[in-house]
Amino acid sequence: MQRQKPIGIFDSGVGGLSIVSAIKRMIPDENLIYFADTEFSPYGNKSKEIINQRSEDIINFLINQGCKMVVMACNTATVNSISRLRSKFSIPIVGVEPAIKPAALNSKTGTIGILATQQTLESESFHLLKSKYSQQVNIETKTCPKFVSLVENLNHNNEQAVKITEQYIHPLLSKGCDQIVLGCTHFSFLNVVIKSVVGDKANIIDTAIPVAMEVKRRLQSHNMDKSESVIGTVEFWTSGDSTKVIKSISKLWEQDIKVFEAKNLTPVSTN
Missing domain, CATH: 3.40.50.1860 (Rossmann fold)
Known part of the structure; x- marks a missing residue:
C-alpha cells in the first residue's frame, strides 16, 4: 500500500504549482497533495528559525495525510531547512535550489x-x-x-x-x-x-523539470513508485482562507478545483 500513497508538495503560496504541474506531466499516475501556506506567505522575509519550524509543521501535516514523500517546492524553505528536516524525518524529502x-x-x-x-x-x-x-x-x-x-x-x-x-x-x-x-x-x-x-x-x-525528474528517480530508487497505471488525483490544501486562494489556484492550474483548509496546523509566532 506504500506505493499508492500520495506525494506531498508545499510552498509558501501558489508558486509551487509550477512544480506540481511538472510532476503531474512526468509521472501522471502518482497521487499528489499540494499545500499552499498562504496564511504565512511570503517566506522570503522570515527568519531561518521561523522557516525551519513552519516547514517542519507542514511536513508533519503532510505525513498525517499519508504522504510517502515530500517535495519542498520553495527555494527559501529548501536552502534554509532541508538538511535539518532530512535528519528529522524518515521519508524522502526533495528540495528546490537555484540552478x-x-x-x-x-x-x-x-x-x-x-x-x-x-x-x-x-x-x-x-x-x-x-x-x-x-x-x-x-x-x-x-x-x-x-x-x-x-x-x-x-x-x-x-x-x-x-x-x-x-x-x-x-x-x-x-x-x-x-x-x-x-x-x-x-x-x-x-x-x-x-x-x-x-x-x-x-x-x-x-528548475521545475529537473525537480520532477529527481522525484521520479527517488521514487524508483526507494521502490515507492505507484504500481498501477491509473491517472492520479491532485488534492489542494491551504493554511489560509480557501475562498481567497481558490481563484488563484484555479487560474494557475487552469481548471476549477476545490481547496481544503488545514485548521490543525501549529501556528508559529513571528515575534
Whole structure:
C-alpha cells in the first residue's frame, strides 16, 4: 500500500504549482497533495528559525495525510531547512535550489544572474552553492521582493509585471549575464514576461523539470513508485482562507478545483 500513497508538495503560496504541474506531466499516475501556506506567505522575509519550524509543521501535516514523500517546492524553505528536516524525518524529502550548475556550464560570457528572495540569497546553503561555482563564472544576484505578490495576486502577466521585471532584469543584462536563473518557484509563472524583457540576450533557466525528474528517480530508487497505471488525483490544501486562494489556484492550474483548509496546523509566532 506504500506505493499508492500520495506525494506531498508545499510552498509558501501558489508558486509551487509550477512544480506540481511538472510532476503531474512526468509521472501522471502518482497521487499528489499540494499545500499552499498562504496564511504565512511570503517566506522570503522570515527568519531561518521561523522557516525551519513552519516547514517542519507542514511536513508533519503532510505525513498525517499519508504522504510517502515530500517535495519542498520553495527555494527559501529548501536552502534554509532541508538538511535539518532530512535528519528529522524518515521519508524522502526533495528540495528546490537555484540552478547555478547548469547556468555556469552553459554560460558563454562567464557571467550568470540569479533572481531570488532575500532569504534565499542570504542563506548559508546558497552561499555554499555560489562559492562552488564562483571561480568558474561571475555570479550576479538580484532580490525580487515584488515577484511573489504579483503571482499571488494574479498580476503576473500585465503591464505592471513588465515594468517590475524590467527593474530586476536590466541590471543583470547590463553586467553581461547570458544565463538567468529563476530562484523561486513563483517566478516560473512570470516566465513569459521575463522572456519578453530578456529577448535573445540571455537564456532563462527554470528548475521545475529537473525537480520532477529527481522525484521520479527517488521514487524508483526507494521502490515507492505507484504500481498501477491509473491517472492520479491532485488534492489542494491551504493554511489560509480557501475562498481567497481558490481563484488563484484555479487560474494557475487552469481548471476549477476545490481547496481544503488545514485548521490543525501549529501556528508559529513571528515575534
